[in-house]
Amino acid sequence: MRPHVFPWLLLFAAALAACGREDAAPAPAAAARTATAAGAEAEPDADPDAQKLADAVAAQFPAIPLIVVPEIVGVTPAQRALESAMAPALDPIAGVSVSPARCDGGGALLRDAGLTSVDAQGQLSRIGEDGIFKIGADGSGTANYEGGLITVNADGSGSINGDAGGGDDEDREGALVRVEADGSGSYNGPAGVIALDGKGAGTWNGDSGLIRNNGDGSGSWNGPLGLVTINNDGSGRWNGPLGLVVVNGDGTGLVDTPARPVRLPALPKVPPAGRFPPLKKFAPPGAPCGYLITLNDRVLFDFDKSEIRTDAAKVLDTLAAALKDVRASAMEIGGHTDAKGSDDYNLALSQRRALAVAAALRERGAAQQAQARGYGEAQPVAPNEIAGQDNPGGRQLNRRVEIFLRT
Known part of the structure; x- marks a missing residue:
């Protein structure tokens, strides 16, 4: 996910207009800037040019991107390989076998095309051209096939070492994924490095920079727009193309260099990060x-x-x-x-x-x-x-x- 490119021409025009004012500002305005820098409340109408810039900043203050888990198909590629030619098989007596039959959507019988066996505990083993599968009665198991090695547990946790992306986009292959039952886990692949705790916090280090979500409404983003920090009390900072912008969280803030007091609305909290979806269990086809x-x-x-x-x-x-x-x-x-x-x-x-x-x-x-x-x-x-x-x-x-x- 790449962040939106904001209309910076408007902001830079406002900044240049502010910088073009007379250097010798009246003493009361200078005193107001000094007082605000020291923590005093901003004078609402102390500097119209600064407030104009602040209004533009408020409208374009970057939101910290959501940490989006790339599409993780999980066992689907392996399941497709399994479904291409697998059916359960039982061997009660030599030479005769009875197995549950499974049919496709059109009602046609699906036939096995490999060596499949099921033991007394319901553990299925299959070795064929599509790979090596060991599947438990609860849908857990392992698959070693051309897309990589996949392990799935009964609670939806597991790991993928290999193809973790869907579709035809080749650059989505080759990821290492670990998923826990509580939605936490990690991803290391073409989309970058993602870690989630399953409770709303996480990090994403990728093409868009380093995103950190603390899970409590706060977070930070160090990316192409600069360094953005948002606290859960509505305050925050943005050190970017317009210099340092400080939001106090009480309706006031600072813009420009040297800092000038302005009205700035409190920042919205950062939404919690997502969770890793559970890995799809293996299942007989049809x-x-x-x-x-x-x-x-x-x-x-x-x-x-x-x-x-x-x-x-x-x-x-x-x-x-x-x-x-x-x-x-x-x-x-x-x-x-x-x-x-x-x-x-x-x-x-x-x-x-x-x-x-x-x-x-x-x-x-x-x-x-x-x-x-x-x-x-x-x-x-x-x-x-x-x-x-x-x-x-x-x-x-x-x-x-x-x-x-x-x-």
Whole structure:
């Protein structure tokens, strides 16, 4: 924030007019100046030229700028990276997982595109192309991604070491931010150095100079307009282009050199400084919209086959019994493959597998209205390759059948 540039031509014109008076002032006026300098009350109409200057000064006396915290997005860049491809995942039994499904604003299912796990305490861990995330059930956690390292606590406190600015302005990157739960904290970045105590006091050392807010209505500003000091009793000083201006706080003051007594209104108190906003907690992307049951292809099928294996009967029996007790507005059974083979072949294989699972569940009295669809290799949940090298573990995760229950 840069301070307003005041119309100094008017002030300098008034100052020059005052300086052009006769050097030999009458003795009573000289005595009045001496008395005021010693602390006596100003004569209201002692010097019209001085009062004219004082009126201009009163209208343009600089206000101490508010200490404005730069836009601190907090975890938003990291959250965006997380949201780009993350969904919670639970693994109750080997080869089968059940996770809460989340959908975007249009109702489309958000799918994971990395390796995600959730432990018994609700701690989510994710390692993917978007970074490394460790998120607690209360929204706290850490994110190490291309924008920097972010730590967020459950009470909104935390730190950002890296990108702390929003928008496309590149010079807002690279800040070190510390935020406490009470709104205190510090910022060291392109906007300067800011420190706030969360109670209305703080300092800002930046392009506009050094601003100090004491939080009690007083403060100071040492910047391009000179040195401004404001006290909480309405008094203050301004040492700037017009010389030293003294405001006594009782309706009187001094202007010009040598000092001349004038009427000057008391100064308004300095508004309290702001607080650092709490850092946004991490959250799974989208809105809850149902459940996603994922079956590893090895649970149901032999390699490159779409016929369900005979030893998969127990899994299907258990799954069908569970589905009968779930109330869902819609159900979709989707088949997925890895990236080995042609797109057309994988699409056809995934379609046959989805239809086979749908038929098996219907035989068991479940999924009567479910739709079956093959997606081929179009919706991976893990990289098929890493740095140009084959990733067998990722390909295995991509070979799956998903049952999406929309609630």
